[in-house]
Amino acid sequence: MRNRGTGLVMGALAAATAMAVTAGCSSTMDGAATKSPSTSAAVGAVEASQLDHGNYAIEPRQPLGEAGKAEVGALLEAQRLANYVTGPWEVDPALATPVPFGMGPGSLALPGDTKMLSVFFLPEQFAAMNLAGYVNGFATARSLPKQRILRNTVLRFTDAAAASAAATSMAQAMLAHPDPLPPPIPSSVIAIPGHPESQAVAHPFTDPESNQTWYLVDSFTARGPYVLMVRAQQGGPPEPSAALIAKTLDLQGPAIDKYNLVDPAQFATVPRDPSGLLARAIPVRKGSGTPNSNITLDPHGLLTFDGDPVNSAKMYSDAGVDLGVSAGDFVYRAKDAGAATGLVNAMVTTMQADGPVNETVPNLPGSHCQKAAAGTSVTCVASADRYAYQINAHTLKDAQQQAAAQYLLLTAK
Structure with missing residues (x-):
């Protein structure tokens, strides 16, 4: 419902x-x-x-x-991506509570304007990213309140080269521009089990409610013309979040391969x-x-x-x-x-x-x-x-x- x-x-x-x-x-x-x-x-x-x-x-x-305009078609295709984006509850059935971000809680179609992606990053991080060739995307996020959060986002680019460049620049921007609040939150590279192609960054923060240390892990994986952007966070060391991302990628990779790409030149006819x-x-x-x-x-x-x-x-x-x-x-x-x-x-x-x-x-x-x-x-x-x-x-x-x-x-x- x-x-x-x-x-x-x-x-x-x-x-x-x-x-x-x-x-x-x-x-x-x-x-x-x-x-x-x-x-x-x-x-x-x-x-x-x-x-x-x-x-x-x-x-x-x-x-x-028909859409009539390319930007409308880009939005319609962004919406259709929802049919192929892995839901956090598929990774862990306990992750069912919608997490608000952007417009409407839990999920958001991302039309063809990179400004939409700014909600996911600090301004300094976003400004440092190479997002050339971005087409559209879809994001969904769920939580087990006070225990863990998982957000899964699929971003489409014009081709595999643009997606690869974007994934690398995203990871580099996260490392180069940590949270600016004093003292700066340290960030470090972390491996995603079973996914050497992924570029991931981890950083800790203190949960204000429990005063517990949580780790947030952001992963960027180029797969054909897509960037699979996954964020996981929970209390304790970063390895459980990395494992959650690994399972997400295990499911998301094959799922997005089933998406029937529409040439952006044909977006007006969608x-x-x-x-x-x-x-x-x-x-x-x-x-x-x-x-x-x-x-x-x-x-x-x-x-x-x-x-x-x-x-x-x-x-x-x-x-x-x-x-x-x-x-x-x-x-x-x-x-x-x-x-x-x-x-x-x-x-x-x-x-x-x-x-x-x-x-x-x-x-x-x-x-x-x-x-x-x-x-x-x-x-x-x-x-x-x-x-x-x-x-x-x-x-x-x-x-x-x-x-x-x-x-x-x-x-x-």
Whole structure:
């Protein structure tokens, strides 16, 4: 299930990506969106005229067409990288808590502007790096709170030579420009077990909460046109973090080899909505888009935005989910209507761990809503035909209206 609170924007990154995100929502439209058939009956009869959708649109958008601009295509391809980036929970199932960075907690698509990469480094380090040929990337980070953190980032460059040069310059910059706070934090080279091709740097720091010494290890590995950039940190000596990075690379290398590269010269022709499902999702609110908006993902990619990826992997598998989209909400495509209903029920079971799920969407059978314990948000889940969806809003009324609108969008002829 989607993390509550995704889509929060950090100003520096918002400026770097505003044009691409806005362009991603306002293209010339062509083609035709389609509604997939179902092989199983939906839950209960719904009288569409009885659904209160407020001011939300209930007619699908026209087909979204191609990217139109190279920078938009670079962002779309950055989003698609999520399908091939190893999640920290795959390395260690305990690493499931999203770690905020950039826009939205846990994961971030990195479009084709090197300014986006500055969030990962000190200014002095970033200024010293040779990032010529950078194309785009994707990053995901999780933690076992107060014990260890793992962030895995895949960066694409124009070719293997550019990736190799970038990996070397990144490692050298980390060594040459340690943390400037007095006294400077010492950094040292460290080997990554089983990966002599990796260039890694380690440095200690004192955790202010426990007063314990932690080691942070940054590894940079060129693999074809990619730099596999992995950071691990935990208490004690650096070797456990290096071992965590080694396992990440064992998984990430073969995974990224499966990615079907699109020539940057063809980025303008990348489809915005390859499945047609984005056109049937609630649009992103004006001014609230991030690099993670208007995204189409396979089940693996969906997990990078999930609050409980280990549990959700089973839920998606059981429901036969083959893709999902995120616009104003998350919509998941299951194998049939019965499976979509089962997915909603599984979501409710997960939600109940945080408190009672005792609200519904009026006149929408099989819908469920939960007010957050803090009273700051509401989550509603429901299904329509073979689709399950999740709405997050600040008020119950708004969540209910969005859920009603999403049902009507998915069932529109």
